[in-house]
Amino acid sequence: MKNIVLLTLLLVSFNTAYATQNTDHRARSLELFRELIGFRTAAGHEQVLPMARLLEQRFLAGGFAAEQVQVLPMKDTAALVVRYPGIADSGKRPIMLMAHMDVVDALPKDWVRDPFTLIEEEGYYYGRGTIDNKAGVVNLTTVFLRLKEEDYTPDRDLIIVFSGDEETTGYTMNTLLSDHRDLVDAEYALNSDGGGGVRDVDGKPISFNMQTAEKTYMTFTLTATNPGGHSSRPRADNAIYELAAALGKIADLRFPVRSNDTTRLYFRRSAELHSGELAAAMRAFADNPDDQAASDYLASQPSFNGLTRTTCVATLLDAGHAENALPQSATATVNCRVWPDESSASVQKALENAVDNSDIRVQLVDGYSSSPPSPLRDDLLAAIEQVLAQQHPATPIIPYMAPYFTDGKYTRGAGIPTYGVGGVFLGPDDHRAHGLDERIPVMSFYESQDFWYQLLKLLTGGDD
Ligand SMILES: [Zn+2]
Numbered sequence: 352m353k354n355i356v357l358l359t360l361l362l363v364s365f366n367t368a369y370a371t372q373n374t375d376h377r378a379r380s381l382e383l384f385r386e387l388i389g390f391r392t393a394a395g396h397e398q399v400l401p402m403a404r405l406l407e408q409r410f411l412a413g414g415f416a417a418e419q420v421q422v423l424p425m426k427d428t429a430a431l432v433v434r435y436p437g438i439a440d441s442g443k444r445p446i447m448l449m450a451h452m453d454v455v456d457a458l459p460k461d462w463v464r465d466p467f468t469l470i471e472e473e474g475y476y477y478g479r480g481t482i483d484n485k486a487g488v489v490n491l492t493t494v495f496l497r498l499k500e501e502d503y504t505p506d507r508d509l510i511i512v513f514s515g516d517e518e519t520t521g522y523t524m525n526t527l528l529s530d531h532r533d534l535v536d537a538e539y540a541l542n543s544d545g546g547g548g549v550r551d552v553d554g555k556p557i558s559f560n561m562q563t564a565e566k567t568y569m570t571f572t573l574t575a576t577n578p579g580g581h582s583s584r585p586r587a588d589n590a591i592y593e594l595a596a597a598l599g600k601i602a603d604l605r606f607p608v609r610s611n612d613t614t615r616l617y618f619r620r621s622a623e624l625h626s627g628e629l630a631a632a633m634r635a636f637a638d639n640p641d642d643q644a645a646s647d648y649l650a651s652q653p654s655f656n657g658l659t660r661t662t663c664v665a666t667l668l669d670a671g672h673a674e675n676a677l678p679q680s681a682t683a684t685v686n687c688r689v690w691p692d693e694s695s696a697s698v699q700k701a702l703e704n705a706v707d708n709s710d711i712r713v714q715l716v717d718g719y720s721s722s723p724p725s726p727l728r729d730d731l732l733a734a735i736e737q738v739l740a741q742q743h744p745a746t747p748i749i750p751y752m753a754p755y756f757t758d759g760k761y762t763r764g765a766g767i768p769t770y771g772v773g774g775v776f777l778g779p780d781d782h783r784a785h786g787l788d789e790r791i792p793v794m795s796f797y798e799s800q801d802f803w804y805q806l807l808k809l810l811t812g813g814d815d
Contacts, residue, residue, distance in 0.1 A: 373801075376493055376496075376497050376800070377797055377800070379493065379496075380489050380490070380492075380493040380797075380800060383409065383489050383492065383493065384469060384476065384481075384485065384486070384489045384796070385469040386405060387402060387405075387452075387480070387485045387488060387489060388467060388468065388469040388478040388479070388480055388481065388485060389467055389468065389469075390402040390405075390467075391454075391456075391467050391479075392452055392453045392454050392480070392515075393453065393454050393455060393456030393457070393479075393518075394428075394453065394456070394516065394518070394519045395427075395456075396456075397427050397428075399428040399429050399452050399453055399515040399516075400422070400424055400428065400429040400515075402452055403422045403429045403430070403431040403452060403513070403515070404422060406431055406452075406488070406492060406513070407420050407422050407431065409492060409496070410433050410492070410495070410496070413495070413496040413499050413500070414499045414500075415433060415435075415495075415499065419433060419434045419435070419436070420432075420433050421433075421534065423523075423527070423531070425515065425522060425523050425526055426522060428453065428515035428516045428522075428523060429452075429515045429523070430512070430513060430514055430515050430523040430524075430526075430527055431452070431511070431512075431513040432510065432511065432512055432513075432527070432531075432534050432535060433495065433510070433511040434508055434509075434510050434511075434534075435495055435498065435499070435505065435508065435509040435510070435511075436504075436508055437504060437505035437506055437507040437508045437509065437811060438504060438505070438506050438507070438812075441506045441507055443506055443507035443538070444507065444536075444537060444538035445507055445508035445509065445510050445536070445537040445538065446507065446508075446509055446510070446537055446538065446539060446540070446541060446807075446810065446811070447510050447512050447535060447537035447539070447540035447541070447762070447767065448491050448509060448510065448511050448512065448540070448541055448543070448807075449487075449512050449513075449514070449540055449541065449542040449543060449544060449758060449759070449762070449769070450484050450485075450487035450488045450491055450511075450513050450514075450542075450543045450544060451484050451487075451488075451513065451514045451515070451516075451517035451518070451544055451757075451758060452485075452488060452513050452514065452515050453514075453515050453516050453517060453518050453519070454479050454480040454483065454484075454485070454518065455479075455483070455518050455784075455785045456479075457479040457787075457789075461787060462787060462788060463787075463788055464477050464478075464788070466478060466479035466789070467479060469481070471793065474792060474793050474794070475790040475791065475792055475793060476790060476791050476793055476796060477788060477789070477790045478789065478790075479789055480789070481789050481790055481791040481796075482775065482777070482781070482782075482783065482784045482789055482790070482791050483544070483784035483785065483789070484517070484543060484544045486543075486775060486791055486796055486799065487543025487544055487773065488513055488543075489800075490543060490774070490796075490799055490800045490803050491511050491513075491543060491803060492511070493800055494800065494803045494804045494807060495509070495511060497804060498804075498807070498808075503808070503813060505807070505808075505811030505812065505813070506811050506812035507538075507811060509807065509811065510534075510535060510537060512524075512527065512535050512540075514527070514758050517544065517757060517758045518785075521758060521760075521761055524758040524761045524762070525761050528761060528762065528765040528767075529765075536767075537767055538767075538768075539725070539728070539731075539767060539768040539769065539770065540759070540762050540767050540768070540769040540770070541769075541770055541772050541806075542562070542757060542758065542759045542762075542769055542770065542771045542772070542773075543772075543773050543774070543803075544757045544758065544759070544771065544773065545562035545565075545753060545757050545759055545770075545771020545772075545773060546559075546560050546561045546562040546751075546770070546771035546772045546773045546774075547559070547560060547771075547772075547773035547774060547775045547776065547777060547799075548560070548743065548746065548774070548775065548776030548777065548795075549776070549777065550776050550777060550778040550779075551778070551779070552778065552779055554778060556743040556746045556776055557624065557746070558620070558624065558746060558747050558748075558749045559735065559739055559743070559746050559747070559748045559749065560748075560749050560750075560751050560771075561732075561735065561748055561749070561750045561751070561770055561771065561772055562750075562751055562752070562753050562759070562770065562771025562772075563613045563724055563725045563726075563727065563750045563751070563752065563769075563770055563771075564611065564613050564691050564722075564723075564724030564725065564751075564752035564753070564763075565691065565722060565752065565753045565755070565756040565757065565759055565760045565763070566657065566661075566688045566689055566690065566691060566752060566753065566754050566755075566756070567688075567689045567691060567693075567721060567722060567756065567760065568686070568687070568688060568689070568717070568755075568756065569686075569687045569689055569695050569698055569715065569717065570684060570685070570686050570687070570715075570716050570717040571663075571684070571685045571687065571698075571699065571702060571713055571714060571715055571716065572682050572683065572684055572685070572712075572713075572714050572716055573594060573597055573598070573601070573682065573683045573685060573702070573706065573711055573712070573713055574594075574680060574681070574682045574711065574712045574714070575590040575591075575593040575594040575597070575680065575681045575682075575710060575711050575712075576590055576679060576680045576710075576712075577589060577590040577593075577677065577678060577679055577680070578679070579676060579677040579678060579679035580676070580677045581675070581676065581677070582674075582675045582676055582677055583675075584677075585677065586677065589677060589678065590670065590671075590677075590678040590679065590680055590681040591670050591671060591678045591681045593681070593708065593710065593711065594670065594681035594682070594683055594711070596708075597683075597706040597708060597711045598665050598683055600705045600706055600707065601663060601664075601665060601685060601702065601705060601706065602665075603705075604663065604701065604702070604705040605650070605660070606660040606661040606662065606663075606690075606701060607660060608640055608641070608643075608646045608659055608660055609640075609659070609660050609661070609690045610636070610640035610659070611724045611752070612724075612726065612727050612750075613724055613727065613750040613751065613752050614658050614659075614751075614752055615636075615637045615640065616637070616727070616749070616750050617658065617749055617750055617751045617752070618633040618634070618636050618637040618649075618658075619633070619634065619637035620747050620748075620749045621633055621749060622634045622637065623747065624747075628648065629648075629652070631645075632644075632645045632648040632649050633645075633649070633655075636649055636659070646659050646660075657688050657754050658751075658752060658754075660690065661687060661688065661689045661690045661693055661698065661701075662687065662688050663685050663686070663687040663688075663698070663702065664685065664686060664687075665683050665684070665685050666684050666685070666686045667683065667684035668681075668682070668683050668684075669681075669682045669683075669684075670682065684716075685702065688754055689721075691721060691722050691723055691724050691752070691763075692721050692723050692724070693721060694721055695715050699713055699715060721764065722756075722759075722760040722761070722763040722764040723763055723764075724752065724763075725763060725768035725769055725770060726768060727750060728768075728770070730810065731770060731772075731810070732748060734806055734809040734810050735748055735772065735806065736748060737805075737809055738802055738805045738806050738809065741805070742798060742801065742802065743776070753771070757771070759771060772806070773799065774798070774799035774802035774803055774806075775791060775795050775796070775798075775799040776792070776795045776798065776799075777791075777792070777795065778792070
């Protein structure tokens with residue numbers, strides 16, 4: 352009994368010390384959050400470099416050496432790389448920690464509140480970038496400063512990499528990977544700009560999503576041409592009819608079923624959150640992706656179709672030049688969301704084969720290099736499970752492949768497996784990245800900070 356009392360007292364005093372220190376970090380992180388939201392870091396405003404300089408000052412003031420903190424101005428933006436040195440001879444390669452400093456622009460006149468002023472209202476912080484991705488920048492910065500203050504030594508180097516144009520060209524991340532590889536090279540990367548928790552309408556945590564792959568995006572045009580002529584003298588061949596026939600074939604085109612460990616585990620674990628025919632199809636697909644009834648059912652659901660294969664769909668049409676003339680050309684735009692390891696050449700070939708008409712020209716207008724899915728890591732899954740067990744017990748981890756892309760596409764493409772583990776739990780009405788009145792729940796902001804702190808300690812030999 353006495354021992355239990357003593358233990359309880361010890362725990363209480365430990366928790367009080369922890370809470371006080373934590374409150375202090377929270378106050379400082381909120382101050383930093385406020386400052387960062389104030390920078391309009393959208394393309395064209397040239398505010399990324401000044402923001403990177405402010406962060407540099409914070410790291411230097413927090414005890415990092417000048418050579419560990421590097422601001423790299425690039426074009427009209429910048430990148431920031433900060434190295435937290437670990438045990439030198441552990442033989443373990445670094446972990447990269449990713450966030451982006453830029454935001455999608457926001458027009459103050461369209462917002463209810465000023466997008467570039469952090470405003471707290473009814474349990475939310477409002478402002479452009481609160482979700483995407485300045486909370487990530489603040490959380491990673493705060494955790495580095497906190498670990499430094501504790502004199503913590505990880506069992507390997509940790510490298511913060513903040514890019515400056517994720518929302519537009521991706522030039523900063525690509526340049527770091529191609530021209531400054533030594534500075535940023537890592538065994539794997541954790542991306543604060545992907546993944547995170549899901550809450551239901553009542554705020555109850557449902558799942559923790561971990562992004563391990565991103566589909567790539569390619570746009571093609573299909574063009575039919577014809578000598579044309581007067582519409583009073585119709586000829587048998589007609590560019591609009593030819594294109595329409597070709598599009599009918601694209602509508603029927605089904606790419607082969609694909610799966611990887613991420614999508615199989617995604618369907619297995621998502622089945623637990625659904626019921627009826629959908630849950631049964633998810634389970635059957637997870638067991639056997641060749642089960643055609645299951646993949647057909649999932650393909651009939653717009654939310655899941657893209658997780659079973661590459662998809663291409665017609666999105667724009669442009670044909671003819673006058674109402675009384677035979678069309679001289681007809682063009683359709685076809686947008687494809689491509690399985691991560693498939694090339695633009697193979698998708699183009701599939702489109703050409705489906706159309707099966709050499710008079711229709713298929714051209715790639717916009718394409719990106721492929722980016723392989725990252726293999727699931729047991730150590731990472733176990734560490735996340737351990738943190739969630741404290742924060743949100745019994746919340747399942749669901750790996751997923753994003754139908755959009757982030758800087759993670761470039762790091763994966765450069766051979767660094769990348770995991771989106773943002774840590775921020777959002778409700779159904781909180782998904783406002785890129786949109787109006789972007790906001791983050793106050794509680795989720797601080798919880799995600801604790802999430803990163805504990806996760807990084809678990810992954811680098813600490814026992815928190
Ligand atoms: Zn983002």
